[in-house]
Amino acid sequence: MTDVDVVVVGGGATGSGILRDLAMRGLRVLLVERADFGSGTSGRYHGLLHSGGRYVVSDPVSARDCARENAVLQRIAPHCLELTGGYFVATPDDPDDYVSGFPAACADAGVRTDEVPLRELFAAEPLLNRRIRAAYAVRDASMEPWELIDANRASAREHGSDAWRYQALVGVERGPEGSVRGVRLEDRRTGEQRAVSCQVIVNAAGAWAGQVAALAGATLRMSPGKGSMLIMNRRLTSAVVNRLARPGDGDIIVPVHTVSILGTTDVSVEDPDEVEVTAGEVDALLADGDRLVPGLSSARVLRSYAGCRPLYKASEMGARDTEAQRAEAQHAESREISRAHHVIDHGARDGVPGLFSIVGGKLTTYRLMAEQTSDRVCASLGIEAPCRTADEPLPAPPGARPYWLGGRLAAVEADGGGDADLVCECEIVTGSLLRHALDERPDSSLDDLRRSTRLGMGPCQGAFCTCRAAALLAERADAGQRPPEAPEPNDSLRAFLAERLRGAAPIAWGDQLMELWLEAGVYRGTMAVETLPAGKRTASTDAIS
Amino acid sequence: MPSADVVVIGAGLAGLTAAIELAERGATVQLVAKGMAATHWAHGGIDVAAPVGARSPANGVSRLRARAGHPYAILEPDLGAALAGTLACLADGGLAYRGDLRAPLRPFPTPIGGLRPAAIVPAGQAPALEPWAPGEGLLLLGIERFRDFWPQYAARNLARRAWARGPSRIASAVAALPGIGGLHNLNSLVLARRFDDPSWRAEAIAALRAAIPGDGPWRVGVPAVLGMERHAEVLAEVTEAIAHPVFEIPTLPPSIPGLRLFDVLRARAGAVGVRTQVGFEVAEVERDGDTVTAIATRTAARPLRIMARDVVLATGGIGGGGLRGRRDGSLEERVFGLPLAAPARAEWLRGDLYGANGVALESAGIRVDDELRPIGPRGEVVLRNVRVAGSALAGMRYLVERCGDGVALASAYRAARLIAGAADAARTAVAS
Numbered sequence: 001m002t003d004v005d006v007v008v009v010g011g012g013a014t015g016s017g018i019l020r021d022l023a024m025r026g027l028r029v030l031l032v033e034r035a036d037f038g039s040g041t042s043g044r045y046h047g048l049l050h051s052g053g054r055y056v057v058s059d060p061v062s063a064r065d066c067a068r069e070n071a072v073l074q075r076i077a078p079h080c081l082e083l084t085g086g087y088f089v090a091t092p093d094d095p096d097d098y099v100s101g102f103p104a105a106c107a108d109a110g111v112r113t114d115e116v117p118l119r120e121l122f123a124a125e126p127l128l129n130r131r132i133r134a135a136y137a138v139r140d141a142s143m144e145p146w147e148l149i150d151a152n153r154a155s156a157r158e159h160g161s162d163a164w165r166y167q168a169l170v171g172v173e174r175g176p177e178g179s180v181r182g183v184r185l186e187d188r189r190t191g192e193q194r195a196v197s198c199q200v201i202v203n204a205a206g207a208w209a210g211q212v213a214a215l216a217g218a219t220l221r222m223s224p225g226k227g228s229m230l231i232m233n234r235r236l237t238s239a240v241v242n243r244l245a246r247p248g249d250g251d252i253i254v255p256v257h258t259v260s261i262l263g264t265t266d267v268s269v270e271d272p273d274e275v276e277v278t279a280g281e282v283d284a285l286l287a288d289g290d291r292l293v294p295g296l297s298s299a300r301v302l303r304s305y306a307g308c309r310p311l312y313k314a315s316e317m318g319a320r321d322t323e324a325q326r327a328e329a330q331h332a333e334s335r336e337i338s339r340a341h342h343v344i345d346h347g348a349r350d351g352v353p354g355l356f357s358i359v360g361g362k363l364t365t366y367r368l369m370a371e372q373t374s375d376r377v378c379a380s381l382g383i384e385a386p387c388r389t390a391d392e393p394l395p396a397p398p399g400a401r402p403y404w405l406g407g408r409l410a411a412v413e414a415d416g417g418g419d420a421d422l423v424c425e426c427e428i429v430t431g432s433l434l435r436h437a438l439d440e441r442p443d444s445s446l447d448d449l450r451r452s453t454r455l456g457m458g459p460c461q462g463a464f465c466t467c468r469a470a471a472l473l474a475e476r477a478d479a480g481q482r483p484p485e486a487p488e489p490n491d492s493l494r495a496f497l498a499e500r501l502r503g504a505a506p507i508a509w510g511d512q513l514m515e516l517w518l519e520a521g522v523y524r525g526t527m528a529v530e531t532l533p534a535g536k537r538t539a540s541t542d543a544i545s
Numbered sequence: 546m547p548s549a550d551v552v553v554i555g556a557g558l559a560g561l562t563a564a565i566e567l568a569e570r571g572a573t574v575q576l577v578a579k580g581m582a583a584t585h586w587a588h589g590g591i592d593v594a595a596p597v598g599a600r601s602p603a604n605g606v607s608r609l610r611a612r613a614g615h616p617y618a619i620l621e622p623d624l625g626a627a628l629a630g631t632l633a634c635l636a637d638g639g640l641a642y643r644g645d646l647r648a649p650l651r652p653f654p655t656p657i658g659g660l661r662p663a664a665i666v667p668a669g670q671a672p673a674l675e676p677w678a679p680g681e682g683l684l685l686l687g688i689e690r691f692r693d694f695w696p697q698y699a700a701r702n703l704a705r706r707a708w709a710r711g712p713s714r715i716a717s718a719v720a721a722l723p724g725i726g727g728l729h730n731l732n733s734l735v736l737a738r739r740f741d742d743p744s745w746r747a748e749a750i751a752a753l754r755a756a757i758p759g760d761g762p763w764r765v766g767v768p769a770v771l772g773m774e775r776h777a778e779v780l781a782e783v784t785e786a787i788a789h790p791v792f793e794i795p796t797l798p799p800s801i802p803g804l805r806l807f808d809v810l811r812a813r814a815g816a817v818g819v820r821t822q823v824g825f826e827v828a829e830v831e832r833d834g835d836t837v838t839a840i841a842t843r844t845a846a847r848p849l850r851i852m853a854r855d856v857v858l859a860t861g862g863i864g865g866g867g868l869r870g871r872r873d874g875s876l877e878e879r880v881f882g883l884p885l886a887a888p889a890r891a892e893w894l895r896g897d898l899y900g901a902n903g904v905a906l907e908s909a910g911i912r913v914d915d916e917l918r919p920i921g922p923r924g925e926v927v928l929r930n931v932r933v934a935g936s937a938l939a940g941m942r943y944l945v946e947r948c949g950d951g952v953a954l955a956s957a958y959r960a961a962r963l964i965a966g967a968a969d970a971a972r973t974a975v976a977s
Contacts, residue, residue: 297872421692421731423692425730468695470657471695471698474695474697474698474701475697478697478701489701494899497898501894501899505894508870508893509870509871509872510870513869513870516898517863518583520944521583521586522586522797522798523899524899524903525587525588525947526586526588526655526797526800527655527656527657528660529657529659529899530659530899530900531659531660531706531901532657532658532659532702533702533705
């Protein structure tokens with residue numbers, strides 16, 4: 001049986017940050033994730049590193065945290081960022097009092113802003129609505145979640161701690177006083193179970209934290225807030241653009257790699273796995289997007305996706321709640337709930353010593369959340385080592401610098417042909433990049449490879465690269481380089497096509513519908529994908545989202 | 546102002562064959578298309594009909610024509626002549642095909658190791674459909690650094706599946722062709738053009754031959770890149786040099802067999818006097834009641850207006866761009882705004898887009914009367930002098946039924962026959 005000090009449940013940014021933080025303080029930590037790292041909320045957000053401006057009016061505590069962490073991340077994780085900068089702009093539909101109060105609210109919350117003359121704004125962002133009447137520059141950036149999570153894991157590895165994916169928590173072992181003693185895990189690809197002993201469990205399962213707490217005998221009522229986003233087929237702006245209004249639908253455009261993300265709705269949902277994008281959300285996002293970039297709604301939408309915010313009502317009291325209080329909490333609209341985070345010690349609260357939950361928060365403040373959680377864990381274990389994650393940069397590839405649009409192309413051109421040949425033209429994913437990703441994690445599915453390389457994320461949405469990459473998996477399988485739990489190439493190919501389709505279905509009109517038809521024509525008409533033999537197992541990792 | 550007896554809109558299999566047939570029957574024909582056709586995406590074989598269980602194209606057609614609203618319910622009588630005419634035209638152009646309506650549908654291996662039913666294919670693909678002799682193996686022979694053909698993946702899949710009366714064994718190999726080490730991102734077009742060059746070809750064929758393992762007999766499947774303009778010559782040389790039967794396997798776009806098909810038909814159209822304008826979308830339509838009198842395309846300088854007596858609409862389905870889904874959940878016919886048979890938006894993708902049965906929207910399209918004129922919801926003819934051909938027709942699922950090419954040919958032929966026949970009848974009436 002594996003024996004560690006702390007098990008962290010949840011392989012998003014927060015869990016990975018906690019893994020790193022505790023490992024740097026000398027603890028033996030194991031992170032477990034039920035699917036791929038960064039496949040939950042962290043991999044399904046709009047890609048924004050907040051300046052804090054978004055929250056200066058509605059949630060000044062969060063705004064201050066964001067501003068501080070923004071500066072920290074620019075220092076410790078520059079290679080995960082693109083320093084796009086950002087604007088807050090007042091469209092004719094935005095309320096006057098919000099616009100006029102914004103600079104002072106920023107000053108109060110420690111968020112740096114500079115008013116931008118409109119002439120300069122339109123010179124820099126020519127597609128923006130010419131009826132915009134005020135603009136403020138902020139230090140927004142776009143952030144690559146998977147690289148950030150990888151870097152945190154890499155740092156933890158350097159300090160002797162590990163992370164396992166596709167391991168679902170299925171049980172918690174507790175001692176005579178109810179204290180945590182260990183966890184039982186189930187491999188979601190093989191069904192094998194194993195036990196890990198530990199003194200502390202950190203529940204960093206985000207929107208799924210309620211389910212994890214329940215396994216340990218504690219009550220935690222999350223209020224997951226589904227946020228849907230659209231991917232536009234190119235960069236509509238070169239900086240992040242936010243509206244000067246309380247957070248609402250369609251209020252932000254984030255340039256991410258070769259595309260723009262249009263966000264975000266907020267819908268309270270019961271089940272955090274309920275992340276289907278509805279037609280109503282698509283309409284709302286496009287209508288509001290038109291306010292920022294007129295005509296945006298007739299541009300090509302590549303894909304839709306949604307994530308679930310790990311929202312939590314701070315007044316929630318746990319097991320001692322009355323039914324009435326719970327009912328009230330359920331009815332609260334999720335956007336009104338604080339975006340601030342909370343560390344919960346379930347010892348006194350629920351009689352489960354050794355269980356801590358971290359809830360709420362946002363990707364921008366993941367490190368701070370990790371620090372505060374780790375402080376509480378260390379205090380409970382009598383460990384005095386201080387947090388060093390804000391000072392010590394995350395591991396980065398040699399020569400790494402902030403992302404820029406031409407970076408991958410420059411690297412390919414420097415390398416020349418051969419193995420640098422492109423597998424995915426849209427995102428400039430080379431054969432060597434994929435082989436390297438498979439060397440690192442030989443059990444990867446195509447969707448796992450997408451998260452580590454951006455395979456299939458561009459305009460053609462996998463039409464060309466899916467079979468090329470599946471063929472690479474097959475070569476590895478024939479060479480005995482795929483571990484037994486790795487999905488079969490055919491299963492992975494089918495699952496990848498299905499997942500790409502899931503995102504395209506809500507926006508299947510115009511050019512993107514045509515694209516789907518051409519793709520179906522290739523995969524069925526020429527490739528006869530429907531006749532491929534099934535893999536040797538019925539369960540596949542790709543089926544786990 | 547230019548005028549023509551007939552304007553054909555669309556340059557796919559339906560548009561080109563309709564234009565050729567009309568011109569050969571004496572009409573002046575103007576063909577306009579907004580771009581290259583779906584032939585560039587397809588495998589270059591002629592899929593007539595292969596619904597599940599069909600034994601031959603003819604047998605498939607007889608199953609499909611029984612389905613209410615299927616185009617073959619109208620088109621079946623024209624199919625034989627249409628197919629024979631097109632295959633003769635292709636053979637004249639140096640692109641021989643094998644197979645006919647009675648040929649058995651046999652499994653054709655795909656580049657990822659699927660098997661699709663095929664019966665009528667270019668000569669270069671035909672050896673794949675011959676019965677397998679005892680002891681005969683299938684060798685999938687790839688080209689080093691060519692990204693779009695995966696012999697190892699295909700062999701792995703083909704070896705792990707049921708293939709009744711298939712090869713005795715399946716293997717893969719890769720050949721390093723000369724002088725392509727410095728090229729980046731090799732696609733099929735680059736390789737096909739290289740094969741047109743006789744001196745390079747000699748070395749390349751030697752390299753292919755050297756890569757074949759000695760433990761034959763093999764039948765050798767190679768990516769469909771064996772030449773573009775000089776394909777017949779390349780095919781003959783490769784077949785002779787390799788001493789095993791060789792066949793081409795069509796792969797990811799751009800499809801070389803599809804390009805060859807397009808090139809031969811387009812050349813024929815030019816030779817029989819079809820005037821062709823590719824790269825311009827129809828921007829305006831003039832009508833007189835239920836009759837189209839002229840169409841106009843937008844050119845760089847000014848609209849080009851073309852008067853016509855008859856129109857063949859061969860703009861394709863959703864994939865070809867003739868039909869377009871709109872955000873409001875409606876489906877639009879792009880040239881005339883014709884009424885369409887289509888499921889509700891919520892049903893469009895019901896089913897499995899990558900599965901054997903496809904999705905509901907695949908059967909959407911233009912409903913027509915027996916003379917291929919577009920009709921409305923009550924069966925009324927909407928435009929009297931427009932005939933619809935090809936994938937814009939409602940009532941088929943060409944990927945499920947593998948019937949798109951047969952429907953294209955038969956509808957094009959029928960449209961041409963009706964238009965030319967009416968013109969002949971009018972002339973006869975005047976003469977008498």
